[in-house]
Amino acid sequence: xxxxxxxxxxxxxxxxxxxxxxxxxxxxxxxxxxxxxxxxxxxxxxxxxxxxxxxxxxxxxxxxxxxxxxxxxxxxxxxxxxxxxxxxxxxxxxxxxxxxxxxxxxxxxxxxxxxxxxxxxxxxxxxxxxxxxxxxxxxxxxxxxxxxxxxxxxxxxxxxxxxxxxxxxxxxxxxxxxxxxxxxxxxxxxxxxxxxxxxxxxxxxxxxxxxxxxxxxxxxxxxxxxxxxxxxxxxxxxxxxxxxxxxxxxxxxxxxxxxxxxxxxxxxxxxxxxxxxxxxxxxxxxxxxxxxxxxxxxxxxxxxxxxxxxxxxxxxxxxxxxxxxxxxxxxxxxxxxxxxxxxxxxxxxxxxxxxxxxxxxxxxxxxxxxxxxxxxxxxxxxxxxxxxxxxxxxxxxxxxxxxxxxxxxxxxxxxxxxxxxxxxxxxxxxxxxxxxxxxxxxxxxxxxxxxxxxxxxxxxxxxxxxxxxxxxxxxxxxxxxxxxxxxxxxxxxxxxxxxxxxxxxxxxxxxxxxxxxxxxxxxxxxxxxxxxxxxxxxxxxxxxxxxxxxxxxxxxxxxxxxxxxxxxxxxxxxxxx
Amino acid sequence: xxxxxxxxxxxxxxxxxxxxxxxxxxxxxxxxxxxxxxxxxxxxxxxxxxxxxxxxxxxxxxxxxxxxxxxxxxxxxxxxxxxxxxxxxxxxxxxxxxxxxxxxxxxxxxxxxxxxxxxxxxxxxxxxxxxxxxxxxxxxxxxxxxxxxxxxxxxxxxxxxxxxxxxxxxxxxxxxxxxxxxxxxxxxxxxxxxxxxxxxxxxxxxxxxxxxxxxxxxxxxxxxxxxxxxxxxxxxxxxxxxxxxxxxxxxxxxxxxxxxxxxxxxxxxxxxxxxxxxxxxxxxxxxxxxxxxxxxxxxxxxxxxxxxxxxxxxxxxxxxxxxxxxxxxxxxxx
Numbered sequence: 001x002x003x004x005x006x007x008x009x010x011x012x013x014x015x016x017x018x019x020x021x022x023x024x025x026x027x028x029x030x031x032x033x034x035x036x037x038x039x040x041x042x043x044x045x046x047x048x049x050x051x052x053x054x055x056x057x058x059x060x061x062x063x064x065x066x067x068x069x070x071x072x073x074x075x076x077x078x079x080x081x082x083x084x085x086x087x088x089x090x091x092x093x094x095x096x097x098x099x100x101x102x103x104x105x106x107x108x109x110x111x112x113x114x115x116x117x118x119x120x121x122x123x124x125x126x127x128x129x130x131x132x133x134x135x136x137x138x139x140x141x142x143x144x145x146x147x148x149x150x151x152x153x154x155x156x157x158x159x160x161x162x163x164x165x166x167x168x169x170x171x172x173x174x175x176x177x178x179x180x181x182x183x184x185x186x187x188x189x190x191x192x193x194x195x196x197x198x199x200x201x202x203x204x205x206x207x208x209x210x211x212x213x214x215x216x217x218x219x220x221x222x223x224x225x226x227x228x229x230x231x232x233x234x235x236x237x238x239x240x241x242x243x244x245x246x247x248x249x250x251x252x253x254x255x256x257x258x259x260x261x262x263x264x265x266x267x268x269x270x271x272x273x274x275x276x277x278x279x280x281x282x283x284x285x286x287x288x289x290x291x292x293x294x295x296x297x298x299x300x301x302x303x304x305x306x307x308x309x310x311x312x313x314x315x316x317x318x319x320x321x322x323x324x325x326x327x328x329x330x331x332x333x334x335x336x337x338x339x340x341x342x343x344x345x346x347x348x349x350x351x352x353x354x355x356x357x358x359x360x361x362x363x364x365x366x367x368x369x370x371x372x373x374x375x376x377x378x379x380x381x382x383x384x385x386x387x388x389x390x391x392x393x394x395x396x397x398x399x400x401x402x403x404x405x406x407x408x409x410x411x412x413x414x415x416x417x418x419x420x421x422x423x424x425x426x427x428x429x430x431x432x433x434x435x436x437x438x439x440x441x442x443x444x445x446x447x448x449x450x451x452x453x454x455x456x457x458x459x460x461x462x463x464x465x466x467x468x469x470x471x472x473x474x475x476x477x478x479x480x481x482x483x484x485x486x487x488x489x490x491x492x493x494x495x496x497x498x499x500x501x502x503x504x505x506x507x508x509x510x511x512x513x514x515x516x517x518x519x520x521x522x523x524x525x526x527x528x529x530x531x532x533x534x535x536x537x538x539x540x541x542x543x544x545x546x547x548x549x550x551x552x553x554x555x556x557x558x559x560x561x562x563x564x565x566x567x568x569x570x571x572x573x574x575x576x577x
Numbered sequence: 578x579x580x581x582x583x584x585x586x587x588x589x590x591x592x593x594x595x596x597x598x599x600x601x602x603x604x605x606x607x608x609x610x611x612x613x614x615x616x617x618x619x620x621x622x623x624x625x626x627x628x629x630x631x632x633x634x635x636x637x638x639x640x641x642x643x644x645x646x647x648x649x650x651x652x653x654x655x656x657x658x659x660x661x662x663x664x665x666x667x668x669x670x671x672x673x674x675x676x677x678x679x680x681x682x683x684x685x686x687x688x689x690x691x692x693x694x695x696x697x698x699x700x701x702x703x704x705x706x707x708x709x710x711x712x713x714x715x716x717x718x719x720x721x722x723x724x725x726x727x728x729x730x731x732x733x734x735x736x737x738x739x740x741x742x743x744x745x746x747x748x749x750x751x752x753x754x755x756x757x758x759x760x761x762x763x764x765x766x767x768x769x770x771x772x773x774x775x776x777x778x779x780x781x782x783x784x785x786x787x788x789x790x791x792x793x794x795x796x797x798x799x800x801x802x803x804x805x806x807x808x809x810x811x812x813x814x815x816x817x818x819x820x821x822x823x824x825x826x827x828x829x830x831x832x833x834x835x836x837x838x839x840x841x842x843x844x845x846x847x848x849x850x851x852x853x854x855x856x857x858x859x860x861x862x863x864x865x866x867x868x869x870x871x872x873x874x875x876x877x878x879x880x881x882x883x884x885x886x887x888x889x890x891x892x893x894x895x896x897x898x899x900x901x902x903x904x905x906x907x908x909x910x911x
Contacts, residue, residue, distance in 0.1 A: 051589075061673040062603070062605040062606075062673040062674075063705075
């Protein structure tokens, strides 16, 4: 036996030396080896393993050898069974499905049934989308004038702004089949499954395009597979990379084939619409270059007019009190997305049903908004002294917001506990502001500090309820001085960009002193206001203790009573404009 | 290129085929060298000298040891390890040979007192079943026959030599007479041993192995099971398989167990208790080996002077609790 092993070893050495010489001197064999490096290495490893297994078995006595061989098929079967069970369970519980695409992902365009008229607001985007539809429909005309056919459209913007809705509208208007998938459906722990799904998706899209003249592939949450690729030697993110590479290759493939034939084949008429909430700079640059996602549509939050239309649209589907003022609702719902507005209307319908009313009232909508924005009310046994303190605290906020803030409207004040707070003053911006100036930030600080001041005026002491207000106020003041150049003494620039160790102690002291000055000046201003308007403060506190909640109209009525109603209107109008 | 590729692929395929065919199919210990193999393994791996002889499907191994036991007849730890080493070596050989062995027995004795021998008899099938986890280690240990005994041949020869010396026979005649009249092959498992440089072994058969095992289990249970140990003092238990010229085949189990607390129980009750226990053992042994070449089991209670015969079918029903001992037909009790 040992002589056989020796001969075998000798032959291996001869083979290895021969192979080495051939690799060294024959470029053809070198090329062959390079081209088939993986199968050759895998083959050698498998051979060595089999040979070692045989050697191991040879060293056993015949009984144990037979025993081992006899149990091998069972072991193989068990290992295979375990693997199958594991993969099956994984696919079931993790909602995968290998590369197979669910039949639910494919929808016929006309069945989507979302018309342009259903897409409320976003007129600019809609105009662009209409143009895209025309381009998709009339590819021949585009080709004729030498124009580039659209391959992909990327919709970006905050969540709930109607990206999916717009994609559906595009599908309806073009009448093309619509395959909808989420980016997360391509992400799997099994390497290659994501890429296989992309291949399967485009294969299906081409088949549908062949029969229908075109097909729209909609990939929601595109950022799941279109994030910047990471090239790591450890291969930790290889699965996402390979999925993205496959998507790029498929989109390129569509382009190349078309360019070669000159005439667009129907099966090549596949348009990819991607949607993402992620900022553009987080996406891979290769995805964004022309030829992939040629057209980018930015879908923002709706403006005042759009929100008014959205309320009218969603309420139009239900029975509602005709006295509801949509413009007022729109003002009350600044920074709300269409999905938020739909949710508010749905919630209002539920409240109206619960209260056995046959139509939605303004009160239902207000309650729905509060539920969504402020959270559900919950009962808390509070001593009267704490209730009074809370009432003064909230009354302070209310008055500062109403009488000092140029860009916020107060809609509600409450001392009913919600989401861990004992009370709340609900205010909304008067318009969509995308930045803040010094006056607005100072007003923010004042309105935060007003709770503390009111407590002090009312009871000559203060509570722990001011901690969050102080934190926020101090943060704003700090940022004003350290980052925004809004402090005094010409301290301009963003000092947070400099490592703290490189700032002199003197400078830090000066900046902090400036922060303190802002803080103190705001505090003084609020103290003056609330001391001067003490009767109004007491009145609001009393009303809150009695009623626990004060609505927009009640608040206005009290201010009107003291001749303060609309005192900031001119200022607010100025800012709004 | 194709030819080179073919050659490159051919060699590994041939090497695999050759290694499998050269080594994968053959038995490790061919039957022609099976006895030598045991001797060689014991010598090479454990430095123990043994003698081996086979008869039929039984292999016997003689292991002389120094300091096998002390004056209390308890076995020395080193000697015990050597016995285990030899048992393991024999097991390796009998499992990996093309020779057909059903049993093997290891005969060990202390060279200072060769008359006292330890005889261990094992079934090869039991060893295989243990390795395949088909039986537990506890069950396996119950299936091994271990006997510390005075060598029957030595007893016989000592008595005969006394007679010879009285007759003043010379040494040569003594040996001649001994060979011609007093040295014979053993007829039962109890006669197996090694004496005077000669193996006294026989081919172990399944029924006699089972009969001996039943007796061995009776001894074990009456000593270790509290209910039985409290009720009886076992003096002797003997098992045999009888195949009469009339064609009757049966297990005969003779038990001499004196009941304790005789005042509280009648002799008849004690006998019933003994019969119940012995029948249970007999049923388990016959069933676990799938042995059915017997008509009945005869149990002799030598203390109570009572004998019962239980047919094979009833024995199985008793084992499976389909009938109770009390339900046995009266005729079964002789």
